[in-house]
Amino acid sequence: MYKAMTIAGSDSGGGAGIQADLKTFQERNVFGTSAITALTAQNTLGVQGVYPQSLECVEAQVDAVLSDIGTDAVKTGMLFSASLIRLVANKLDEYQVNNLVIDPVMIAKGGAPLLQEEAVVELRETLLPLGKVVTPNLPEAGKILDGRKIETIEEMEQAAKDIQAMGPEAVVIKGGHLGSEERSVDVLYDGERFFHYDSERISTKHTHGTGCTFSACIAAELAKGKNIPEAVKIAKYYITAAIRYSLNVGNGIGPTNHSAYRLHSLSVK
Numbered sequence: 001m002y003k004a005m006t007i008a009g010s011d012s013g014g015g016a017g018i019q020a021d022l023k024t025f026q027e028r029n030v031f032g033t034s035a036i037t038a039l040t041a042q043n044t045l046g047v048q049g050v051y052p053q054s055l056e057c058v059e060a061q062v063d064a065v066l067s068d069i070g071t072d073a074v075k076t077g078m079l080f081s082a083s084l085i086r087l088v089a090n091k092l093d094e095y096q097v098n099n100l101v102i103d104p105v106m107i108a109k110g111g112a113p114l115l116q117e118e119a120v121v122e123l124r125e126t127l128l129p130l131g132k133v134v135t136p137n138l139p140e141a142g143k144i145l146d147g148r149k150i151e152t153i154e155e156m157e158q159a160a161k162d163i164q165a166m167g168p169e170a171v172v173i174k175g176g177h178l179g180s181e182e183r184s185v186d187v188l189y190d191g192e193r194f195f196h197y198d199s200e201r202i203s204t205k206h207t208h209g210t211g212c213t214f215s216a217c218i219a220a221e222l223a224k225g226k227n228i229p230e231a232v233k234i235a236k237y238y239i240t241a242a243i244r245y246s247l248n249v250g251n252g253i254g255p256t257n258h259s260a261y262r263l264h265s266l267s268v269k
């Protein structure tokens with residue numbers, strides 16, 4: 001059984017964070033483990049509270065999992081503070097994790113901050129160089145690049161190249177926030193080539209947890225031995241199905257449907 005670990009925040013509403021990651025791991029047939037960096041009181045309407053865990057607590061969870069079960073890949077999500085980023089980077093180094101997917105989570109869809117402003121420098125300098133794949137959305141890529149505006153596919157390509165130069169092996173810039181185009185395009189740069197992953201843009205407000213789900217799927221596929229372009233291709237297919245059949249639960253922005261591709265007999269190659 002291949003294994004994947006998520007180091008991220010808990011979303012009590014079940015659509016994003018650790019909950020989305022573990023559902024994705026299960027659906028992609030890898031054994032999922034977790035270390036929770038912060039609890040959030042959260043639902044489809046927004047984030048009502050953020051409760052970061054102590055460094056000691058997060059370290060104990062990572063040690064418990066990696067000293068016994070081990071893992072074939074790790075994804076990181078909400079890390080909240082510079083000190084948690086430093087701790088996680090040290091642990092990933094200590095256990096020589098090489099299939100690392102970094103989702104540089106910064107702000108929840110409703111606008112609540114999930115990363116402290118001053119931690120962006122730590123993210124850029126300490127964590128990004130360890131990544132196999134980094135998956136920023138447009139605002140996150142802009143923040144990593146000191147406030148740059150990214151509004152076209154060409155600007156996404158340049159941003160991917162510039163973030164890749166900060167040390168990770170590959171970067172996928174996600175295009176979910178790209179204007180009102182008819183397509184939703186993600187751009188991967190692997191240090192040599194660009195790849196475009198194109199899907200129809202689905203008209204729905206229920207997109208809570210899309211980024212978490214996408215990066216967890218990439219981690220699951222890397223854990224199984226897929227290469228980076230293949231893993232991203234599968235993740236794009238998986239998230240598109242999950243958004244197409246997203247769930248109208250709660251009164252706000254509902255979650256994606258992690259079983260969509262299976263329940264609707266779509267196949268992920």
Ligand SMILES: Nc1ncnc2c1ncn2[C@@H]1O[C@H](COP(=O)(O)OP(=O)(O)O)[C@@H](O)[C@H]1O
Nearest residue numbers: 137174175176177184200201202210211214239
């Ligand atoms: N309305 C949509 N229709 C189709 N795909 C979408 C839509 N919104 C987002 N996606 C896809 O979902 C994934 C996550 O993208 P994005 O929303 O940019 O990330 P985040 O959740 O981190 O803000 C990407 O693969 C993106 O192309």
Ligand SMILES: Cc1ncc(COP(=O)(O)O)c(N)n1
Nearest residue numbers: 009016017108209210211212
């Ligand atoms: C605990 C936690 N982690 C991450 C997100 C981001 O969600 P999204 O994938 O929609 O950007 C979230 N809302 N809550």
